[in-house]
Amino acid sequence: MNIMGVWRRNPGAALLASPFESTPPSDDRTRQVAVAAAFLASEINVLLGVANDSHDFPTKTARLASAKQKLSELMGIASLHPSIGMTNLVEVQACIVRVESELLEYRLQSDDERPGPPKNFENVNTESSSITVGELQNKPLSAWGNADIINGLRFSATLQLRTPLRILLRHGEIHIDEAKPPPIIIQEGWEGIWLPAAKSFEEALCHPNSTDEEIRFYIRIDAGLADINTVASDIGPIREDDYLPFLVALRRIIEVDDTIENRIKMLRETNFPADWQRLLHRHDGIDGLVERFFPQFMNLASGLNTPNRIAAAPDKTLLAIKGIGPATLRKIRVCCAEVATNRDCDRIDMVRV
Known part of the structure; x- marks a missing residue:
């Protein structure tokens, strides 16, 4: 079963997940796992499409990191199930290197040399007319397709220090109304994006005739993905459950309607949990946060x-x-x-x- 996602500006390099010729436990199981793997590949293509098209470089960096993480997950699935293979992998990896090179070139430029970002990445003109996730942001759920393997849409906030509290508090919100587009949450394109909320392997693939062995297999895959799942952030890939509460707590302090002096005092007097000390350290401690925000x-x-x-x-x-x-x-x-x-x-x- 071949399902190819579309990567704008380079559709020939879209990642494709499909079953190789092998001896699977059952034809039906191979087909179902192939569908799920193809959906993961589609997510990767969506994230790479945003990274490719966006002129907002923090957005470009975050989506590229997420795509690389999803690619790692997909390669893990393929290693667990030999009947699943990936084509265009070399081309996709080469394009990842190209986007990384763009980011490096951007960092080396002076402020005057850097291109100005468009207000919304959805409006960026591209070489392909294929619809992308940016263009689907104001479309009803029914227009997104893949109803058999997605539960709805999930809002993904950009998990960075600069992200406002109003955005962080909406992270993970689910939209399931097929007749309506998802609510408008962001004010600027970099703040976040609606993405397909994939069903778990167990939800998507199990059916009345599934064997106990197949069900246990899908549950193991879901557990493995949950264990290794990370998100992009301004300190690199990190577990969402670790970083989001830290960001929310921090923004609740610095967004208080008070003087700069009082907010700095609150930052210094807050007793952050021991588990967050490593996060503070990666941001150069409280002094680093003070210098960043004030x-x-x-x-x-x-x-x-x-x-x-x-x-x-x-x-x-x-x-x-x-x-x-x-x-x-x-x-x-x-x-x-x-x-x-x-x-x-x-x-x-x-x-x-």
Whole structure:
């Protein structure tokens, strides 16, 4: 049974999962496992399609990491069931390397050289007219197809420090109304995406005539996938159940309607669980989080370190500071004017909600 997903801009490299000629326990079991493997391959193609098309590089990075993880899972399934094979694997791996090269090139570019992202990756023009997951975001569930192997749609939030609490709290939400499109949750394309919610192998493949051996086989596959399942994050692949509660707890602190000083105080005084200490360490500890969300504004001279103080200083005073000329002075004035809140603080608020 051959089911090929579509990878836009390079449809010939779509990953294909299909049964090889071998001696399976039963023809029906081989067919069913092949369908499930093909669906995994389809998920990989969807994620790679987003990674390929997106001009938002954090989104590109996250979806590529998820695709690589799914590919690892599929290869694990194939190793458990020799009758399942993958074609176009070499081409897909080569395209993964190409996208990784794009990301590396982007990181090496200066800010002025980097391309500006479109508002939504769904609108990116591509070489293929095939419908993709980005174009299905505002379509009813019935338009997504594969009803025999999906339960509905599942919202996948981008699990990163910058992701707002309103998005994180919707992560994992399921949409099952076939007549309606999924609700609009995101405000920017990078924040998250609706993806097909695959049935478990047991749900998708078991039937009244399934043998006990087959049922146990499917349950073992589901248990194995649950054990190794990880998601992409800003600190690399990580178990969703480990990282999501940490992000939610962190965002509940930094998004509080309070001064910068009080929020920093709450961060420092919070007794994070022992299991989260390794996550804090990977973010350079509390000091690293403070610098990320509330970086120092600018310290031009003694007493000139807040937007209000610098804005109140006359041009003559600022121009007398070494390194500040007319052009730099204009930039400083613009920076001060752009700060709308906490203007008497020597740090700026980089938290977006």
